[in-house]
Amino acid sequence: MAENENTAKLAEVAATELFSEFFWDRSGPINHDWPCEDQERHSVKTHPCDVVYFYDEPYSPVRTYVHCDLKSYAKGTIRPASVKAAIESLAKQVACAEKSDAWRELHGHDHVTAEICGLLFVYNHDGEYESDFQKNLLSVDPEALALPRGSKLFVLGPKEIFWLDNVRDEIQRMRGKRPAELPSHEYCSFFHPQLIRRANLQSKRAKAATLEMLTSPMIILEHRDPRGSSRRGIIVFYSRPGDTADEFMYLIDTLRKHELLDDDTNVLIKTLSASPISSPTFQRAQQQYIEGLNKDAMNTDLAEYVNAIKYEPMNKVKSTYSSIDLGTWQ
Template structure:
């Protein structure tokens, strides 16, 4: 495998291990291109797709599909221009995914109400990046991103990925102890607070940590007793 392919593969592996622990699921093919729906405006014939994950929303009867652009950068290549270009490209991908029959056929389940959002995942593969990643986002004008109305684009930088990976590692450690602190995954779910005037519509179905949860300062994993008791943790 060429070195560049190996480096790119690192982000894919990290994302796969990370998001599976937060109960995201992959859907459809990975690492493929699909036709652009607005070639004149986007100035490309196709868009790339690294991977699409999905989860069910807790507060609405929606399934969210997360169209990901996975970047694996060394310390010296995490630059404002590269991050801006990636975000602008991802915004175009989301705009086309929202209207593409090809993308829908490959990645969307039948008979579901859904939304599509974008995730720019910037992994630092050499572990040496210590600068303020947020400064790379200052040159991005949200008003100029070609996103559909109401669409969302999230960015996870090296610090956020490192923090989330620590959570993943700790959950697995607690579950793997001789006397486990956590039961198996099927008895666990991520906590979504009951909001005023907003019912938790899919409390049993929506087990995954949403993007809003993953980008919040606190992530709570709750679990029920595998023996069928009333105790919850």
């Protein structure tokens, strides 16, 4: 499962394009080694670092640093043993980063409360991997990993990266249309609701999509009117196929609970790899949701807001990068 230099750069290029659209920023150098803080336990003198990204958390005054291991593999080289080894190595890296002055000098910022998590990014550069990537994780025992208590480690496999890359492409496509369907970045942010027990403490600063959002079925992008009016747009990127009215009714109810249905908000739901009957199924869900409220709900403001929600399946795209071209321009 070895990567040559040019193939390895494919994951770097893919991650850079992907996460920049989700408002992640890069911090410090890329592709470097730093001293291990627990050489006896980890059996290494140094740890690798491919890249570190950061974003501000919405529900706490914390900055999250995402220490990444970027892998770029062809279809036949993604195997359970190698994925397990990469996860175990990444867990050690995160454990050391949390107590390493050298790591913080390279990647941290002064006067912020920092949390460090790990991300294994498994990019399939030939676009032909069709197997269930989750089976590669069955042999990984989370309790046996060398992670400090409370630390997190995320894994994005080919399917997840494909989904997120399609969201990225759709955002850029909408922004590039004439007339544009999305304003420039300064008027956009990813939506973090005001929860009952977790208030959004940094609504202006925390514009990024968190890892928790990127690994959930729903990514919500909010955009404001550049002309300064009170109108806003909400785009819900929904990763599930939409084969039943019940799942769409649950989605509509979630939007209502997050107070995203009102006079000043336009709501658009977009899905990828949707069921062939997802459009009529969504229309039925709108009707059933309103009917389920009460017998007179059809004439209420909420019924108007629910009926105004638009639904559009997305077209699939598959981003590919040439290792030959990357090698040529070194």
